Amino acid sequence: MYLVADTHVHLYDCYDLRALFLGAMDRLEQYAREIVPNADCARAIFLTERSGSYYFDRLRDEPHKVLGSEFRVGTTEDRLCLRVVADNGGSLLVFSGRQIATKERLEVLALMSDAQFEDGDTFEVSLRRVIDCGALAVIPWSLGKWWGRRGQLLSEVVKLAKPGEIALGDCVRRSRLALPHRLFAAARDRGLAVLCGSDPLPFAGQEAVVGTYASVFPDSFDSAMPSQSIIDIAKTRPELISSVGRRALLVV
Numbered sequence: 001m002y003l004v005a006d007t008h009v010h011l012y013d014c015y016d017l018r019a020l021f022l023g024a025m026d027r028l029e030q031y032a033r034e035i036v037p038n039a040d041c042a043r044a045i046f047l048t049e050r051s052g053s054y055y056f057d058r059l060r061d062e063p064h065k066v067l068g069s070e071f072r073v074g075t076t077e078d079r080l081c082l083r084v085v086a087d088n089g090g091s092l093l094v095f096s097g098r099q100i101a102t103k104e105r106l107e108v109l110a111l112m113s114d115a116q117f118e119d120g121d122t123f124e125v126s127l128r129r130v131i132d133c134g135a136l137a138v139i140p141w142s143l144g145k146w147w148g149r150r151g152q153l154l155s156e157v158v159k160l161a162k163p164g165e166i167a168l169g170d171c172v173r174r175s176r177l178a179l180p181h182r183l184f185a186a187a188r189d190r191g192l193a194v195l196c197g198s199d200p201l202p203f204a205g206q207e208a209v210v211g212t213y214a215s216v217f218p219d220s221f222d223s224a225m226p227s228q229s230i231i232d233i234a235k236t237r238p239e240l241i242s243s244v245g246r247r248a249l250l251v252v
Helices: 017-035 055-061 063-067 123-132 148-160 182-189 226-236
Strands: 002-009 041-047 071-075 081-086 091-095 097-101 107-111 136-140 167-171 193-197 213-217 242-245
Touching (some): 002 017, 002 167, 002 193, 017 041, 017 081, 017 091, 017 242, 055 063, 055 081, 091 226, 107 123, 123 136, 123 148, 148 182, 167 182, 193 226, 193 242
Parallel strands (some): 041 091, 167 193
Antiparallel strands (some): 002 213, 071 081, 081 091, 107 136, 193 213, 213 242
């Protein structure tokens, strides 16, 4: 089975979550039909929750309060994965994950994780904690943060990373008119995955970008053990992960 997934999703109280889930279901389903029209393809969003945000737990424990009666939320054998099904037939896997803010004002994502992390530690310490807990550690692109002194730090981290040890994250807000960033090329040369996602901003209306830019995981994705399957693909066969959708015309 294939998987098409937005790998960088925040949920905020200002969002219309009904619209977010229905829109993400529709967009990812459309991508799935375009890319693998004759194959099974799951759709997913990877939550990257900031400190104090626990939407994954709320979706699991009180789904009707979060989404209303139009949706059914079920657990899976994977504690880090929920299945959301809408009355219109759309469905979506939702993976648990966290975003950590470091002392240098960089971010580290811990995908497929329910571990708790503290903000404010150094980048190296935060990254190591994510790696050591078994999550998929992702360094997401952010406007202005991959240059200068912080860019040098990230370059060194990518240079020293073992194949599959970390991944980089591309974002819908990185202008498609921009030249490819050298860190993405360096990461691929090192055998590191590059994952794509929306990274919506905390403003009403931003929920509409979820699912517009996504990663496609190959047909070795195993729906019976989804989290481990994704981590295994990212670590051992990152070159098979492709992208779908379009980034914004201008940086936003």
